[in-house]
Every structure is written in structure tokens, then in C-alpha cells.
Amino acid sequence: MAEKIFINAINEALVEEMRRDESVFIMGEDIKRSVYGATMGLLDEFGEKRVLDTPLSENAFFGAAVGAAAVGMRPVVETLTSFMWVAMDQLVSQAAKMRYMFGGQVNLPVVYRATMYYGGGSAAHHSDRSYPMFMNMPGLKIVAPSSPADMKGLMKTAIRDDDVVIMFEDGTLFGSRGEVPDNEDLPNGELLIPFGQANTLREGTDATIVAIAGSVPHAVAAADELAAEGVSVEVIDPRTLVPLDKASILASVEKTGRLVIADPAHKVCSAASEIASIVAEEGFWSLQAPIVKVASEQVHIPYSPALEKLVYPTKEKILAAVRSTLA
Amino acid sequence: MAEKIFINAINEALVEEMRRDESVFIMGEDIKRSVYGATMGLLDEFGEKRVLDTPLSENAFFGAAVGAAAVGMRPVVETLTSFMWVAMDQLVSQAAKMRYMFGGQVNLPVVYRATMYYGGGSAAHHSDRSYPMFMNMPGLKIVAPSSPADMKGLMKTAIRDDDVVIMFEDGTLFGSRGEVPDNEDLPNGELLIPFGQANTLREGTDATIVAIAGSVPHAVAAADELAAEGVSVEVIDPRTLVPLDKASILASVEKTGRLVIADPAHKVCSAASEIASIVAEEGFWSLQAPIVKVASEQVHIPYSPALEKLVYPTKEKILAAVRSTLA
Amino acid sequence: MAMDKDLLMLMLRRMWLIRHFETTVIDIYSKGEFGGAAHPYIGEEAVAVGACTAMKDTDYIAGNHRSHGHPLAKGGDPKRAMAELLGRVDGYCKGKGGSMHLADFSVGILGESGILGSSVPVATGAALAAKIKGENFISAVFFGDGASNQGACHESMNLASVWKLPIIFICENNQYAVTTSYRDTVSVEHVSDRASAYNMPGVLVDGQDVVAMHEAVSVAIERARAGEGPSLVEGLTYRYEEHSLGLGRVRRGEYRSEDEIAEWRKRDPILIHEKRLVEQGIASQDECDALSADVAREVEEALEFARNSPFPEPEALFEDMFANPIPQP
Amino acid sequence: MAMDKDLLMLMLRRMWLIRHFETTVIDIYSKGEFGGAAHPYIGEEAVAVGACTAMKDTDYIAGNHRSHGHPLAKGGDPKRAMAELLGRVDGYCKGKGGSMHLADFSVGILGESGILGSSVPVATGAALAAKIKGENFISAVFFGDGASNQGACHESMNLASVWKLPIIFICENNQYAVTTSYRDTVSVEHVSDRASAYNMPGVLVDGQDVVAMHEAVSVAIERARAGEGPSLVEGLTYRYEEHSLGLGRVRRGEYRSEDEIAEWRKRDPILIHEKRLVEQGIASQDECDALSADVAREVEEALEFARNSPFPEPEALFEDMFANPIPQP
């Protein structure tokens, strides 16, 4: 086991998969020189044919990835969440719908790597955390890792998956560190994490926190603080939102009877809303208190640091929410 | 009171508002000849300057509406939900974000009229019911009328509102009929329905159905069938999803203790999920049974009538859901 | 370009196939045998047939809402196409796609797409794959005069040009988008004039002449296979029928005259091609008529096949979403 | 075009204003006085200033992420711009927008937009309003060489052309998009070559010469006001600094040479303009220097003003979402 930085874990996954499978290639803006950091060294190792800098036309290259995948390639596309709006046509009408619409005739092994920058003064146009919108649209697998190991293992799974996967990469975690198993210590010599399996970061009996992406560290911090007070909190990271491991969530709520959901996306029609609605339907009889959502305020991301810090879930908000369910 | 057809109610609202305010104009595809039916007679009465057929470039004209509104016009844009994907950039980055991002310097009185065709073999590319995705994005007011009177009254309110409004016009209701008050019988000589006020279609004490858009008639039919069996069901149509009249919903659940939500959109991260999450948090102590969502299956809309009919909420599905909460 | 009789007769056969197919479609639609939208290709047959007969099975095409002509021109099976229109399990998409979403990946048909301009990036991606793989298949995409104004077209043409991708952009200029003349929405005289904005050849072709289309597309394909990049080919053509079956409100007198329609009908693509075959002594009129009758039977059989195919079972609703399925939420 | 001294000196003043503003911004950013991204306009001043001095206050502009130059060129207040960068209540957007979203509707600044190409349709809409209202204001929009490949540009140019809207599309070709040369992403020699695809004039201008920019844009504006429709003006220019403050990974040696930068610096827009003023006897170098010093003080005052402005109160978070507010969900 070695401690690794989140963004380097992305890079490792890309390198390993590109070495393993010639049909994997990557395209995006300024990736040759790795302006955003995850594609370091790829051009040198894999050359111009497999590492492509695109014109600034996301709709065209997001769609070109679909077309290339339809005829046998495995494209990885680098982008920011905020640039997905201009490419929504291809994401929805083609990437998400094509397989079903054509009766399963074609597999589309495309990975869209969508970085979510927020929390650092990027303002309304560059701070989108849009996975709930894509969860509403059938046909997309949606991944939101919260640690370097998950990032690496889920990215490798995503690249091998024969379906369209959107990796929501949380920019607030890019500099974070965590243990990543070394390949030589792993059963098959590589780190692959299956989709649809939540990760339980803390076990507990008094309350459950389901936390997503960048909210996970805050949830863990809250749980640890509560543990010191003698309150035993379970923390679950679903890791993939589509498919969602609802069995783990329901089992935890069955044990604790209390649920708080921490989600950095906007709170209306959020992943938190969805998880709450599942538990309110399928886990209702376990519940001993209201389900509390701790998600972003329903405003755009203001630039001013004085305001931006008020928007997202924090340890304090999560603490207050857990306490309210125990009151 | 006269009985009117849904689509004619749209037309009446447009005509009245265009007569009333010179700054209202309408643009869209083939609207001069009213190919989709709602813009009949507008060209003749208001002329080429205020009734514009656009090139097929939704992103440009959706955005042009924002720019025109920013400098004093009140554009109404006709489109289908399925054509919003190609214009997502302007809907999200400009229409939804602009006012807040610029610190409230500008009002954007734009109405996007987005028809939802579904249920008639339109298949995956032409059957979107996308309001949940737009509910997740702050900055948009979202309306989904279910009767000719609501359609007319809410459309007129939308056109006068100084904010961006998306009218989700349910195509399954276009031919439906309903009483629309005559202007001369109304207090101020016109029909204006405020945003954020739900409509209670049936009063009841045993269970609550919150139904959205095209699901409303099914919910009413289910309630009437249950009434005949002696079960008293309240049916609430929120009418506007942003703002959402959660007070009416919570008050009803307080009375009935049981909640079913009927929503023609895809079920994950849906309006139904959102409403369920609100009640699971703020109405938890009233609940006597699990909250049941009756929403569309999480698949794309299949063309074959043999399959399509299985996708959406129906009276039968709603009946079964209400019964399950009473079991 | 010297063409052998087989090729010329294949062109005629496929044009007749489309014509009979569409006539049948209009007939059964009017009788309520299926629903939704359907956009007849009658009058425009030479565009798709001229283009697709210049391609190989290993080449790819993608198309749009006016969707029956392209796959039939590319060698698609009318049986499976018709079954798809009727929403049956033997349809190309097992009934999930319907009229606007025919696809047959086995003969290079990447699929028809109902959103305007939306298949253009996809076809561009197939061409990108050819380049990365170093294989010499090409890709082609059909779109209308109206769709040419979509941003997706601009972005894809630019991308294809800077990367020198082997793709042919084929604009079917049938003069109108629903009721709107392209002269009111396209800012240049001809869509093909825009090729210069992407540094690629732009060719204006008589879209009623199948041989002219074939030749123009052949030149573009040769260029593409040689690694010289994309071309834009505009076929000037005309739609005889109204925009879509099921769109009752469109009255043609309102936006185009009967005279105009009559003028274009004089330049019917099948008429022109048969006349050429007869005049050049390649085939007799009898041969042409026999071929047409033969194809008509093929279409009848296709309809029979489609009608006999069952509707999908309810379980099918949840199938085909993912290659690696996930539980329903 | 004969220009009076006032106008020529105004051009110089605004170029110096941008230059000093940006220099200050780089300085305080490096000291950590604010965060997020900020895209310096140094080297490109003549483009915005030449263009905006050809407009009236009642004309509108919209811009992009490289966002400080446009509003300052249009007569925006450096105090409020600087306060916005620092996230303060006296900023143009009360601190909600920051560097990439400066706007001042009172002097026709519709706002800068961080998404590439995204402000182009908005500016087109302002021009549409002029036409519908029958008023004779015009609208202009600035976008980069990279952004010119976005579909939004294509769609807007086509729309503006068929509707003959009074708008000027101004491409700031500063040679690069982040680290990517426009020669690798734009399929034509010059972005302005694309004007022919929209049947509008396309003009290539020396973007380092403020007078040349002013003249080219003036011609386009005249045309627009006369109801003759849009124009595309491309200013060839150069960015001295790296793409954005805060984007630490970009090392310029990797994608452009020091020589190239040095060559362009020889054609500095302020240098060129001052030289002209002095050589033509319009102003002495002393006058120019005094003006520069004066503007430097103005920027210092702006910084002072900004620093003294308070941060917004927490309540502000929920304000400004809607004109007719709704309850928080």
C-alpha cells in the first residue's frame, strides 16, 4: 500500500488501461500538455493517435466518442461538468439513448471524465455538480469516487465497462491523499472496483450518513466527532450513483433507524432526494426520525468567498443534521 | 364558463398577452403556419415582427430570447422538450444563471413553451419529460398545467413574470377539454393564476395523491374509483413545480397520513423523489405508511405500443399504490 | 465514370425499393396500422441511392428523421425495416426504435436519429475510429437543409477538417424544413458554399440524378480513403409528400404551390434514371418495369413478414438498456 | 477616417486603463488577495478599445472569460470592476460574479460569460430586440479563436444574417486557446474567412492597431445601423501572459517560444498608438506618460475602493435569484 494523491490515481488508471488495451484512447482540451493534471505523460507514452487535443467544440467530440465506440474503440473524454451543457445533445440523444433505441445492437464503451470544480471561487459558470440531472436520464452509469483508491479502481472498471459511464471527479478532492493498494499485492494484479457496491467508511448503530463525493470527508469528520461523544454513526459512500447500492443503505437504516444524506449537488431533485425517497418507500418501517438532506442551497454558486462557503454541506451542517435526528 | 380545448387555451393566453403588451413576441419553428397548433392566427394579427419562424438552431434562438429580454422584450419561445438538449447551454448557462451571476442587474422575462409529446409512439428522441432535470438547476420557474383553465391562467402569469419560466405543456392533454372562466365573469376581467399555489382536485381523508401534469386525470380517476369503494382520497396538483406549494402537500399528508406521488417523468431524481424527500423530512411524523412513487420506468421510451404503454403512470398503477399504503 | 449495368440496375432497384416501401408505408399509416411520425423519402431516392451505392458494406452511414431511404439504399432489409415500423420483435430495433430510428450495424448503418444534426458528430466519430485504427473504411452522414443550421454540423465539419477524417457530409436539400423554405433560414445561396469555411470541397449536385450523386460521392470517398479529409456534397432534391405522416396541420398550399410540385415531379429521379437506361440501350423499359414489379413484391412480402412478427413481450421493456445490465431502481 | 484628438486620447486612456488594471490584478492575485480564475487581457487592449470606442453607451456588448478588457473599454468603472474581483458588495455583481462575470447594464455591458461561445446568442438577441423595437442601437460580441469553433457561433451568425440583425461578431484571435494553436483547431486560414459562409462581410484587422480596429468596427456598425445586417471582424492579436491566473500547470515554453512573445511585444498596441500620436504631432510623449500615470492612479484608487468595500452579508446568498422571489425550497 502506498499513499497516493487523488489526481495521480486518475492518471494511473488511465495509463494502466491504455497499456492494456490498444482501443482505449483519450481526447479533450489541452490534454497533451495536461493542463488539468490527470493526463500527465500520456502523450509521451501513447503518442498523437491516442492522445488528442480537440477543437473547442464539446458537442462534436462528445458525439465523436459515441461514434468511435460504436465501431470498436474505447474513448475516454476529458471535460469539466460545466462544459457538458454545450454537449448535452450528444450526451442525452446519443450516448444515453442509442443502445436502447437501436434494440441493443451496439455497445458504447465511452467514459466521460467530468471534473467538478467548486468551492474555490470558480463562480456560477464553472462550479456545476450536475450528476442528479444525469441520474434522471436513463442509460448512463454514474460514478462519483471519494478516495484515490476508489478513483483508480472505479476508473479502470469504467474503461472496461461496455456502457457509457460518466465519472464525476470531485475537484475538491484532487489534492487529497489516501492509501491505494499496490498491484503486486492484489489477487489479479490490479485494482478493479465493481459498480453498485457502496463502501462503508464507518460502522455505527445510532444513525446513518450517506455521503456523496466531496461530502464524504465531511461526513467522516462528523462521525468521528460524534463517536468521541459516544454517538455511533455509520457512514456509507455509494461510490456509484447509477447503479445505486440501495441494499446497503436500507440495511444500514434498518440497523440505525436514522438517515442523513450529504450531497454537494443542488438539493432539489438531487441524489439526496432520490435516496430519501427510496428509504421513505422501502425502508419506511425502520425509520425512527425524519430523513434529513444536507445538500447545496438552491442558488447558483456565488463568486465571493464570503458567500460561496455557505452553499455546500460542511461537517457542521452534517453534525447538526445528525443531532436533529437523534433529538 | 365555457368548455375549451387545452391547446386552444394556450392560444387564448398568447393572444391576450400579445394584445396587452407590445413587447411580447413569439418565435419558434413553423409557428407562422402553426404546425403544432398553439399559434393559430398569431401571424395574421400580430405580423412578421412579432411572430418569427426561426432557422433550426435552438441554441441560438433560445439564447437570443435571453438577450432580447435583457434589453426590454418579453419573448415567448415555442419548442418541444426534446429539442431543449441542443439548447441546454443557453438554458442553463444564460437563462438560469444570468440574473444571479450579475447580482440581479437584469430581469429576464422569457417564457419557454416546451411541449412534452409522449404516449403516442414518438419513441426515445421525441418523448422527453425533462422537468426534474430543470428543477435541479436553480434559476428557472417551472410550470406544468393539467387543465385548460390552469394552462391559460398560468401561461398569462408566466408571460407577465419578470423571470425565466419554462411551461411544460403535456401533449397527452392537448385534446382534453375543461371549463375555462370567461373573462367578463372574472374580477379583473382576466384569468391569472399565481405561481406556487397547488390545486386540490378532490378532497379526502384517507390518503393523498400528488399528481403532476398528464398524471392528474389518472389520479382523479383513481380517486373517484376509490371513493366508490368508500376510500376518501385527496388529489393535489402542484401546478407549478418551482415554486412548489409544499405547505398544501404537507397539510394534506398531515390529514391523511398516506402519500402517493404520480409523475410521468423518469422516476430517479424525479419531482416525485423531491416531493417524497420533503415529506420524509418535514412531514415525517404525519406519515402512517411508506410514501409510494408512481413514476415512469427508468428506461427510454420504446416505440412499440406494446411496450410504451407499460412505461407511464396509469390509473391502475396509482390505484395499486394507494391500496398498498392503506394495507 | 464508366458504370456497369449491374451497378446501374442496382441503383434502379434500390430507388424502386424505397419508392414502393414508402408508398406502402403511407398506405398502411393512413389505415392506422401504426402510429407516431414517419417522414416519406419519396422524390429524394436518388440522393441516398447514389451515395450509398458508392460505398462498401464496411463503410458507415448515419441519417436523420427522414429515415427509411438511407438504410434501404445502404442494403438494409425491407422486412426488418417494415417490422420495426410496426413495432414488432423482428424489427431492426426489436420494435424499440420505430420509423425514426432504423439501424443495421451489420451493413454499416449506424442509425437514424430524430434530433436534427445530432447524428453528424456520431458519424464523425466513426471516421475518427477509421483514422486511429488505420483502417480504410469511411463514414457518411445525411442531413437536411434545415439541419445544416445546427451547431453540430459546424463543429463536426471543422473537427473532420482539422483532423482530416474520412467522412462525407451529405446535405439533402429538399428545399424545405417542414413549411419553411431554406432560403429563409440558410444565409447562403447553397449549403455547399459553406464548405469553404472548413477548407473542404463543397459540391452541388443534381440530387434527382442518381448517377450524378454516385459520381460526386465517389470522388469524395476516394479523397477520404486517400487520407485527404472530408467533403461536403449537397444534393438538390425535393420532397413530394408532406413533412411527416401524422402531422395533420400542414397544408401544402400554404407554403408551396402545386405548380412547384408538378415541376419537380417532371424531374423524378426514377424517371430520369430509367430514361437514361433505355436511351443508352442498357435496359429496356420492360426490364425496368419488371424490376419495379419484382421490388413491389419484395415490399409486399416485407409487409407480410412484419405483420406476422409478434409484438415484444413486456419483459423486453427492461432489456437492451445496458450491455452490462444493472438492477432497475 | 479623420479622428479628433479627444477620441485618439480616449483610446490611449482606455488601453492604459486596461493595462494598469491587469498589471494590478496580476500583482494582487499573486499575493493571494483573491482566488478563482482570472484571464489577463494584456497585449490585446487595442481590440476591445478600438471596437468599443466606435460604439455608443446605448449599444450593447457581451464578452467572454477574458473579461476585464471589454467592460473597461466600454466605459465600465474600474472601481466596481475591481470590487467585483475581490468579491465585495460594491462590485458590479455584488460579488456574485467575480472576474469572469463583469457586467454593467447601465453602459450597455450585457455581461461576460465563462462558457465559450455562450454569450454569442445572447448578444444576437439584443440585436434582435433592436430590430423588433425599430430602435437603432447595435450589439457586439467578443469571442476567441478557440471559441469560434463552437456551434453557438455558427448558429448565431446564420441567424443574424438571415434576419439582418445589427450585430458585430468580433473574434479576438490571440493565436491560442490555452496551449493550443488556432492553426490546429480552426480549419481555415483566418476565422474571418468564415464570413462568406454566412453571406456577411469578414474583415481581417491588425488587432494591435487600435485605430485600425476602430475603423473596421465603425464600418460594420454603420452597416448594422443601416439595416444591412451583421459583420464578422477578426482582430489578430496576442496574449502576453499565460492563459489564466491560477492555472499553474501551463508552462509557456512548451507551446510557444520566448522569441514569438518577444516579436509580438514589439508590436505592443500601446506602443504603436503612442508612436502614432507623437509622430503625427497629436500628443507629446510627455502627455502620453502623464495620461498613463493618471490612469495608474485611477487604478490604485479602484483597488483602494475595492479593498474598503465590505464582503456581502450571508443573507445576500439568497438574493438576486429571481425578480419575483420565491420561497427557498
Ligand SMILES: Cc1ncc(C[n+]2csc(CCOP(=O)(O)OP(=O)(O)O)c2C)c(N)n1
Ligand atoms: C433539434 C430539433 N429541432 C427541431 C426538430 C423538429 N423537426 C423535425 S424534422 C424538421 C425539419 C427538418 O428539415 P430538414 O433538415 O431540411 O430535413 P427534411 O425534413 O426536409 O428532410 C423539424 C423542424 C427536431 N427533430 N430536432
Ligand SMILES: Cc1ncc(C[n+]2csc(CCOP(=O)(O)OP(=O)(O)O)c2C)c(N)n1
Ligand atoms: C464550453 C467551454 N469549453 C471549455 C472551456 C475552458 N476554456 C476556458 S478559456 C479556454 C480557451 C479559450 O480560447 P479562446 O476562445 O481562443 O480565447 P482566449 O482564452 O484565447 O482569449 C478554454 C478551453 C470553457 N470555458 N467553455
Ligand SMILES: [Mg+2]
Ligand atoms: Mg429539408
Ligand SMILES: [Mg+2]
Ligand atoms: Mg485565443
